[in-house]
Structures are given as C-alpha cells and as structure tokens.
Amino acid sequence: MKRVRCPKCDHFIQFDETKYADGQSLVFVCDNCQKQFGIRIGVSKLRALQKEESKTNSLSEEQQAESVGTIVAVENVFGFRQEHPLHLGDNVIGRRNKGDEVDIPIETNDPSMDRRHCIINVKRGKGGGYVYTVRDNDSVTGTFVMNEILGAKDRLRIEDGAVITLGATTLILHDVKE
DSSP: OOOOOOOOTEEEEEOGGGSSSSOHHHHHHHOTTTOOOEETTOOOOOHHHHHHHHHHHOOHHHHHHHEEEEEEETTTOOOOEEEEOOOSSSEEEEOOOOOOOOOOOEEOTTTTTTTEEEEEEEEOOOOEEEEEEEEEEEEESSSEEEEEEOTOOOEEEEOOTTTEETTTTEEEEEOOOO
C-alpha cells in the first residue's frame, strides 16, 4: 500500500500501487476537502519536495553529520515508518503541519498528537556517549514512556530502545554508539 498526501489539506489517501504500471497517471479526489489532484506512478515530485522541505526545516549538513541518534516513528494505524535524526540540545517533536516550526515533524493524521508534543534533550555524558532526557511539552494527551505517563514537570532519562508514545503514535529511540 502506498500513501499520497492531498496538496490542499495534507490528508493522506491510501491505494495499492501494485495494480498500476510505472509512468501511469492517476487522479484522486480527497475525501477530506474534495480537491481533485493527480500523480504519476514511479515519479515522486512529492518526495523531492519533502526532502527540500526537510532540509530547510531541519539540521544543516554539518549538524546532520553530527547526528547523535535517531527517533523512529511508527504510526499505529498504517505502520508507516519514519526516521528522524536527533541533534545536541532540545529536539521538539510534534505533528507535522504546514507553517509550524518543529525539529522533528511527524507525518501523521493522529489528532491526539499535538503540534509541539514533547521535547527530547541530548547532551554529552561525563563518561562519553550521550544522555537523552524526555519531557512533555504541555500536550493535551500527555507523553508516555514505557507505558508510564510523564507528569507536567517530569524529565525522564531514556536509553537506546526506549518506547515513547504520543497519542496513537509510537517513537523508538536509537542512540549512537561511539
């Protein structure tokens, strides 16, 4: 199954791409806003646009080389996997929305995830390696770490493999081994 995003409202439409040949054009009507739009199978202008957008909204090339871990997001509804690099300092995580500035924009239709849901802070540890801490960013539904909800002022140290739940979306931390 493949997902395409409506260019007007960012609503996802899912279809089976195996039924169509490369180069074939398809036309969709968005269920959400009723806008009609077309795509061409095998040619992804959207991916090029997303890469360009992520370059402007995320880390510089120098900072990308200095990646200190990754967050893997798995949206429970579709199992759509996303991987985002972490950088030193605060990493604001939230639902992707046009015009919002977050360090890690998660592409999801999950309304229970805030646009600026939580913050993962990364700093160098005394004995080498990195120290990761997570805190809720005053979200409506809260931030869960290993099925325990974080309090309003809680800062929890997390390690490689930690499972963080924001609404119906699951994040998994992968640290960098030095």
